[in-house]
Amino acid sequence: MNGRLPLALVLALALVGLFLAACGGGQQGAGDQNGLSGSIVVDGSSTVFPISEAVAEEFGAENPNVRVSVGVSGTGGGFKKFCAGEIDITDASRPIKESEVEACAQNGIEFIELPVAFDGLTVVVHPENDWATCLTVDDLRTMWEPAAQGTVTRWNQVRPEWPDAPLSLYGPGTDSGTFDYFTSAVVGEEGASRGDYTASEDDNVLVQGVANDPYALGYFGFAYYVENQDKIKAVAIDGGNGCVLPSEETINNGTYQPLSRPIFIYVRKDALDRPEVEAFVTFYLDNAAALAAEVGYVGLPDRAYELAKERVAKRITGSVFSGGSQVGISIEELLKIEE
Amino acid sequence: MQLQEHTFVHQLGQRRLKGRIFRAVAFGAICVALVMLALLFLDVIADGIGRLNWQFLTSFPSRRPERAGILSALVGSIFMVVLMAVIAFPIGVGAAIYLEEYAPKNWLTDLIQINVANLAGVPSIIYGLLGLEIFARWLSGFTGGRSLLTGSLTMALLILPIVIVSAREAIRAVPDDIRLAALALGATRWQVVRDHVLPYAMPGVLTGMILATSRAIGETAPLITIGALTYVAFLPDSVRSQFTVLPIQIFNWVSRPQAGFHVNAAAGIIVLLAILLSMNALAVYLRHRFEQRLKR
Numbered sequence: 001m002n003g004r005l006p007l008a009l010v011l012a013l014a015l016v017g018l019f020l021a022a023c024g025g026g027q028q029g030a031g032d033q034n035g036l037s038g039s040i041v042v043d044g045s046s047t048v049f050p051i052s053e054a055v056a057e058e059f060g061a062e063n064p065n066v067r068v069s070v071g072v073s074g075t076g077g078g079f080k081k082f083c084a085g086e087i088d089i090t091d092a093s094r095p096i097k098e099s100e101v102e103a104c105a106q107n108g109i110e111f112i113e114l115p116v117a118f119d120g121l122t123v124v125v126h127p128e129n130d131w132a133t134c135l136t137v138d139d140l141r142t143m144w145e146p147a148a149q150g151t152v153t154r155w156n157q158v159r160p161e162w163p164d165a166p167l168s169l170y171g172p173g174t175d176s177g178t179f180d181y182f183t184s185a186v187v188g189e190e191g192a193s194r195g196d197y198t199a200s201e202d203d204n205v206l207v208q209g210v211a212n213d214p215y216a217l218g219y220f221g222f223a224y225y226v227e228n229q230d231k232i233k234a235v236a237i238d239g240g241n242g243c244v245l246p247s248e249e250t251i252n253n254g255t256y257q258p259l260s261r262p263i264f265i266y267v268r269k270d271a272l273d274r275p276e277v278e279a280f281v282t283f284y285l286d287n288a289a290a291l292a293a294e295v296g297y298v299g300l301p302d303r304a305y306e307l308a309k310e311r312v313a314k315r316i317t318g319s320v321f322s323g324g325s326q327v328g329i330s331i332e333e334l335l336k337i338e339e
Numbered sequence: 340m341q342l343q344e345h346t347f348v349h350q351l352g353q354r355r356l357k358g359r360i361f362r363a364v365a366f367g368a369i370c371v372a373l374v375m376l377a378l379l380f381l382d383v384i385a386d387g388i389g390r391l392n393w394q395f396l397t398s399f400p401s402r403r404p405e406r407a408g409i410l411s412a413l414v415g416s417i418f419m420v421v422l423m424a425v426i427a428f429p430i431g432v433g434a435a436i437y438l439e440e441y442a443p444k445n446w447l448t449d450l451i452q453i454n455v456a457n458l459a460g461v462p463s464i465i466y467g468l469l470g471l472e473i474f475a476r477w478l479s480g481f482t483g484g485r486s487l488l489t490g491s492l493t494m495a496l497l498i499l500p501i502v503i504v505s506a507r508e509a510i511r512a513v514p515d516d517i518r519l520a521a522l523a524l525g526a527t528r529w530q531v532v533r534d535h536v537l538p539y540a541m542p543g544v545l546t547g548m549i550l551a552t553s554r555a556i557g558e559t560a561p562l563i564t565i566g567a568l569t570y571v572a573f574l575p576d577s578v579r580s581q582f583t584v585l586p587i588q589i590f591n592w593v594s595r596p597q598a599g600f601h602v603n604a605a606a607g608i609i610v611l612l613a614i615l616l617s618m619n620a621l622a623v624y625l626r627h628r629f630e631q632r633l634k635r
Binding site for chain 2: 039041046050052053056057060067069073081202203223228291294295296
């Protein structure tokens, strides 16, 4: 008896395993008669994640029988799953690329593109930095363009009146949608950037870097600036119409240019035929402005959400961005192009 | 003769000194390891202990750090690890028994052994990619896609080499006298394995199994690949359900801008550490218990 116990244990465990596997066949039961049921799978950008999480949380409170799950695979990873038909909605911090449109088309996936909020890329410096209070796009280009690599290494090389001190740069890594947008808005070509800066995919690392280096300059999403205002200072940006500091107001009304970018969700057209998905998307657009503000982003103007809802109602598919990020166009103008 | 003895005494002092120096270096090495570990522990505990309460353990994730909890991640981790152990234990121990007790010594067996040893060193992300392709895509009809079952199967693959290697070592450590004595008394090979080899090897097998499980519970890369999700506000109701696990939830909280989420991450790390330490304690206890029983 003594010797056989372990074997009995093994067999019992194996049986439990088989039992569990056999029970796994059925999905959750029939729907509640008072409401919607089913499951909605959202995945994609880590930038958009906090908004989708907030929407899923609120939607779940109202519709307890709908299981909404939100993953973080990055914008590119999200589109890959989306175009393979594995998920219903993908979060994106940049518009869909031409190659991704093709991948979707190959698998017969039609999508509806919906902007849900603004993110204001924020350029930050150390709080003791009293010279760089307002930067023009040209200044930023001088610092960040590929030609600056190894040559522009001191502040006074950007503007002669600035101190003769080392210029240490911090920014997101090349996989990030933030990097794509910043390079296209500042340098003029998506992905074109100097390589000799401190790069991290974790924005908190960038915050720490700038907070501990008096001669640092970095850029990342607005939410990370809002949460760390005691450690770092935002720089006003002159996009041609004077110096503008990033704030909820200036990002929302389009004066903080060119570093405000819209962020999106992409919805599968055939998934919208499921009532729970349509309800979720409508709920998303109705509440995005309030929830985005709560998690550190800026809502779009009301008119933009109305136009987005029209796109859902009329099932208007395709992207208004023909390839890559567009800089300096207001979101309403873009949505109207389609009408 | 006298001269030699003198030289010898002189060297003794020197050798003793060298011995003491080496002892100090070795002691220093363990101190560095322990102090680093203690600092990490204290840092995490100082950050997270205040957040650790019943509400934290029984709430789903939320956009508000003070309302968020780790229920779905905790339950997901436990389900995944149990299911993984159920899959990996019979296969791993079975493979070890075959290789040690039955396999003929030929080139094929050698090839299998070398490959098992090599597999133990393959980076975990590779297993994630394998699991994504095989379990999440090809077998999606059986596993339900990016499900708990897919996660468990992938993690079972990941720990199999470790389980096999440690089980083989435990089985090899069983003295041959026992096998020969049992065979001499007319026992069949299966009876020898079942009644003598396995009970004797079980402490070592279980220890290896639990240590492998501890590794799996802290693993993130393969689960991110197969698509364990971050916001899951429901508990898995079947093995085909979607799920999340503790390391993924912690990873997500660490990268959020709000300081409240960083505190949550620290509290989540404490929970993960508590699970790991209690699993290791269980391994020690089980080994002790089985050893006691064998002595009787």
